Amino acid sequence: MKPEPPPLSESAGCHRDRATGADRPPQGLLGASAAFERLVADIRLLARTDAPALIDGETGSGKELAARAIHYLGQRGSRPFVPVNCGAIPEALFESELFGHIRGAFTDARTPRTGLVSHAEGGTLFLDEIDTLPPKGQVVLLRFLQDRRYRVLGQSQETVSDARILAASNRCLEDEAAAGRFRSDLLYRLNILRLRVPPLRDRGDDVPLLCRHFARIYANRYDLPCPEFPPQALARLQARAWPGNVRELESAVHRMVLQGVTEQSEVYGPDSAADTSAGPGPASFRDAKAEAIASFERRYLCNVMAHTGGNVSAAARLAQTDRRALGRLLKKHGVDCDRYRNG
Ligand SMILES: Nc1ncnc2c1ncn2[C@@H]1O[C@H](COP(=O)(O)OP(=O)(O)OP(=O)(O)O)[C@@H](O)[C@H]1O
Structure with a gap:
């Protein structure tokens, strides 16, 4: 695995809009919701330090993108960012992948290999x-994180690494440690700083921006017209739970570019709190029920807002509910009425 060159506009660490002087989000990260703004603020804080950090969030929510942003916004931005998929490396090869080996270090080591830690120097x-x-990989990593010293396999001298460590997880590592699947001493070493990437269902206001962004990309790729998103279709997309988060939305928009968007577009694939295809396992009945209710509420609110052009009083009348109660619900789900006013 080779380190990647930094994106040009990031390498200078400049993230101010020239016209307005305001901070722009790090390159590649798009969003408009309050939760996204908080995420970007946290990313900027983490970029100012050099300590290990643990990034958690659901699958496809943007953890790797957040890690890249931390790297390229920080002092190390002109140096390599080296991603390692821990699950993809066979247990027996983890140490040599990480630290490298010299020729003949073990039976299959016919050529020397530079380790990922060295690539990330x-x-x-x-x-x-x-x-x-x-487990074996956890022990290797723990030893390395204790003093940042490592030995290339087959060599006797130790090297001290100067690489910042960022780690990401889809699962709650505290739960994994409690269940005996993850070493708590390793968790303590990694968990100095923490970044939580919120799921897309809590960032409904990001959806229109992301839809247009991915639509442009795929329309360009296939040389097709860039689709428009009618308010009703956007409302439906905003109301979905998106268990696969931004990655799932990207695939949905990809399909829509190919198949076209209609107000009734139902090309999005499954949407259910009970759908566990993207998660580690079924949620508890209570959590699944709560999510199903929340998902219904979001969908209902987006539909009623689209129908009434963002008029809360008209929406309350249509829903046959109290205006203030509806206002509370809109706030709870972060539904922005303005979005529906001129659409
Ligand atoms: N805020 C965002 N703006 C634009 N694209 C995004 C955003 N968040 C995620 N993406 C895109 O969604 C996809 C998934 O993002 P990423 O790989 O960072 O997620 P992840 O949380 O690391 O996923 P996994 O848990 O599967 O490793 C990528 O194609 C990424 O570019």
Whole structure:
């Protein structure tokens, strides 16, 4: 695995809009919701330090993108960012992948190999899906994190690494540690700083921006016209639970570019709190029920807002509910009425 060159506009660490002087979100990260703004603020804080950090969030929510933003906004931004998918490396090879080996270090070591830690020198080593690291790999990593010293396999001298460690997990590592699947001493080493990437269902206001962004990309790719998103279709997309988060939305928009968007577009695939295809396992009945209710509420609110052009009083009349109660619900789900006013 080779380190990647930094994106040009990030390498200078400049993130101010020239016209307005305001901070722009880090390159590649798009969003407009309050939760997204908080995420960007947290990313900026983490970029100012050099300590290990643990990034958690559901699958496809943007953890790797957040890690890249932390790296490229920080002092290490001109140095390599090296992503490592912990779940993809066979347990027996983890140490040699991480630290490298010399020729003849073990039976199959016919050529020398530079380790990922060395590739990340001066930059960032991003340990993705750290929750999937098998026990032996956890021991290797713990030893390394204790003093940052490592030995290339087959060599006797030690090297001290200067790579920042960022790790990401889809699962709650505290739960994994409590269940005996993840070493708590390793968790303590990684959990110095913490970043939580919120799921897309809590960032409904990001959906229109992301839809247009992905639509432009796929329309360009296939040389097709860029689709418009009617308010009703956007409302439906905003109301979905998106268990696969931004990655799932990207695929949905990809399909819509190919198949066209209609107000009734139902090309989005499954949407159910009971759908566990993207998660580690079924949620408890109570959590699944709560999510199903929340999902229904979001869908209902977006539909009623689209129907009444964002008029809360008209929406309350249509829903046959109290205006203030409806206002509370809109606030709870972060539904922005203005979005529906001129659409
Ligand atoms: N805020 C965002 N703006 C634009 N694109 C995004 C955003 N968040 C995620 N994406 C895109 O969604 C996809 C998934 O993002 P990413 O790989 O960072 O998620 P992840 O949480 O690391 O996923 P996994 O848990 O599967 O490793 C990528 O194609 C990424 O570019």
